[in-house]
Amino acid sequence: MGNAGIKKSSAPKTKTANVTSETVTFTENVSAPPKSVEKSNLGFSSKKRSRELPKHIMMTKKPNVHWSDIVGLNVAKEALKEAIIIPIKFPHLFKGKRSQVTGILLYGPPGTGKSYLAKAVATEASYTFFSVLPTDISKSTRENKRFIKNLFEEAKAKKPSIIFIDEIDVLCNNRSISTDVGTVYRIKNEFFTQMQGLENGVIVMGATNVPWVLDLTMQRWFQKCIYTPLPEKAARRHMIEYFIGTVPHCLIPRDFDSIVMRTDGYSGEAIEELVREALMMPLRKVQRATHFKMSSGPSPTNSTVCSDDLLSPCGPREQGATEMSWMDVPGDKLLEPKVTVWDFIKSFDSSRPTVNSDDLQRFEDYSKKIKQRDLYS
Template sequence: MAAGTTLQKAIDLVTRATEEDRNKNYAEALRLYEHAVEYFLHAIKYEAQGDKAKDSIRSKCLQYLDRAEKLKEHLKKGKKKLVKESDAGSKEDKDKKSDSDDEDGDDPEKKKLQSKLEGAIIIEKPQIKWSDVAGLESAKEALKEAVILPIKFPHLFTGKRIPWKGILLFGPPGTGKSYLAKAVATEANNSTFFSISSSDLMSKWLGESEKLVKNLFELARQHKPSIIFIDEIDSLCSARTDNENDSVRRIKTEFLVQMQGVGNDNDGILVLGATNIPWVLDSAIRRRFEKRIYIPLPEQHARLVMFKLHLGNTTHVLTESDLKELSNRTDGYSGADIQIVVRDALMEPVRKVQSATHFKRVSGPSPVDKDTICNDLLTPCSPGDPGAMEMTWMEVPSDKLYEPPVTMADMQKSLSRTKPTVNEDDLKKLQKFTEDFGQEG
C-alpha cells in the first residue's frame, strides 16, 4: 500500500472514481467510490481534528454514497436489459462477450477472493512503538532484523545474506505475542500488514479455502514488502493425521507450498505466526518458520515497566519502592495478568466515590481544565474528618469532583483478588519445546 495518510489515500481514490465516472466505466467507479468512503470513515475516526473537519468529511461521504447508490441502480438496470436480450435469442453475443473476457485475462473469481482478503489489510496503524513493549529484547531484535533493516538498508541483504522469511512467536498466553505484531505493524511504515485469522481462510465451498490461501500470498506479492501475521496459527496448521478431514489437509498443503514451494517467489514477504501451543504444529510448518522465538513470562524489570505503563498519567501516590515491591510480588504473572491487576486498582477510586456517604472540600486542578486551580472541589472522606459533609455522589456537581488518587492499598487489594492465569504444566511443555526447537526471546 502506498505511503501517506489515510485521508490523502481517500482523496486519491475519489479522484480516480470521478474520472472513471466521467469515462462511463461505472462498475469501476462504484468500486472506487465505496473504497474511498471506507478510507474517509477511517480518517474521521483516527485523523480528523475537530468537529468541523469531521462534519465536512461526513457531508462528502454522503455525496459519494448517494452517487454510488445511483451507479448501483444503473448497473442493475443494465444487467436486467442484458437478460431480456439473451431471452430474445442473442446467446451468441453473450458467448462472444465471455470469450473476450477470457482473452482479457480478468478472472472474476480471483478478484472476488482477493476482495474478501483485502479486509485483512491493516489500514490504520495501531500506534504501538517498540518502547511500549516491555522487555523481550531478543524478540524485538529478530523482528527488526527481518522487517525494518531490509527496508531501510536493502544493500545489506544481497547475495547469500537474506532476511528471515518466517518467524514463530510462541509462549504462554498474555505475554505480548500479538502486541509485538502490532508494534511491527506500526514500525514497518512502508510494509503492507495482513492480519489473518482462520475465519478469513475457511470457506464452506469445496476448494475455496485453498484458493484463499493462494490468493493471500499473491496479494502479499502484489503489495510487497508485506507481513502476513497469523494469530493462533495452531488452529490452521496443526499436525497432519490419517483420519483428519480432507479439506483441512488441503489447506495445510497449500500453506506449505505457498510458504516455501517450487516456483513461489517470497522475496519481501515475512510470515509471522503466534501460538500458545507450539507442540501441536505440523513438523513441516515448524521447519518453514526459520526463527522460533520463545516469549516467556516477564522478568522483574519488565514487570516494573508494565506497572508504570499501565498506570500511565492516572493520579496516584505510588513511590518507586512501592512499584518495585509490586513487581517482586507478581512473579509468575503474565503481562495480561498485570494489566488486569492495574485496571482493577484503577477502579478503586471510582468505588470510593460510589460508596462514600461524606465528602469534604479540597483545593486542586479543575476536572474540566487542569491548568485552573479550584478551592471548592469535593472528595470522598470518612464521617470523622474535619469539614466532612453528609452527601452522596449524586449530589456532587460533575465539574466539582476531585479524583481520589490510586494508593498502594488499592494495588494490594487488587493483587489479592487477581490470580495468575498461566499454570506450571503449560510452562514445562513450553520449556521442553524451546529446548528442542526454539530460542529464548
C-alpha cells in the same frame, strides 16, 4: 501483534483487487458459461461474484507501533531486526546462500506482545501488513480455500508485505492429533502450498501460545523461531508505571516494589488488566460513599488551578461530613481520588499469573529443542 457487497458486470472473466486503507476487496466477474460447462465440476455458480477480505484484516502501510512502544523483549526485538530490518537496509549482503528468511514464528505465553512485535516490524520496515485470524481461513468451505490464495496473491502484489497469522496452531496443528478431515484438510494443504511458493519481499509471521502442537512440517518451514518470554522485574515495573500514566496516586517506591514482586508470572497483558482494575477502585469508593466533605485540590476543569470547594467521599463521622450520594455531587466539583497500594492489593484478588511453573518449563524445553534444530540443520 487492530480495527460489502456484490459487484455485478457482464464483462468477460477478469480479476481485480480493490484496495482501501482498511480492506482489500477481490472481485471476480465470470461470464455465464455454456450449460454443459455450468453443470460441470467448476465448484461455483455461473453467477458473477465478488470476494472481500474481512475488515479486521487491516491493510496499512504503517500500523504505527514502534520498537519503543514495546517494553522489554529486547532479545526478540533484536532477532527481528536481524531477520528483517538489516536485509532491508543492506540488501547486497543477502544474496546467494545468504538469503532473507520468509517464515518467522513468534511463540510464548499468552499476552506477551507477539502481535505488537509483528506490527512494529511492519511499521519500522514500512511493510504492508495483513493481520489474519485462524477463523478467517479454517472454515470448511471452498470459498475460504480461495481466500487463502487471494490473500497470498495480494501480499505478493503489495510487497514488501507481512502476513501475520495469530494463533496459527489452530490452523496448522499436528495432523496426528487433529480432527480435521475432508475440505478443512485440503484448506490446510492450500495454505502449505502458498507458503512454499513465497517470493522475496513477502514474509509470513505466525504466533502461537502452544508451539509444540504445530504441524511438524510447519515447524520445519519456519526458518526463525523467536521466544517471547514473560516480562522480567524491571520490565514489569516499567509497565506498571506506564499503565498508571497521569492518574493521581500516592504510591511510594516501596509500594511499587511490592506490586512488582507480586506480578511475577504475569504477562504484559495481565499486568495491564491488573492496573486497569486498580485504577477503577477509587471510582467505586465514590459510588459506594454515603457522605462527602469539602476538600481542596486541582480543579476538574483546569488542573493548573487549585480549588477549595471540591467534594470528596468520607466516613459519616469525619468532620465536615455531609450525607449525600455521588448523584448529588455537581460534575465539576468532585475531587479525583488517588490510587493507593490497597487498591492494587484488592485488584490481586481477581487476578492470577498468566502461566504456572510447569507451563514455563515446557516453553523452556521447546526453546532448547529449537536451538538444537538450528545447530544441526
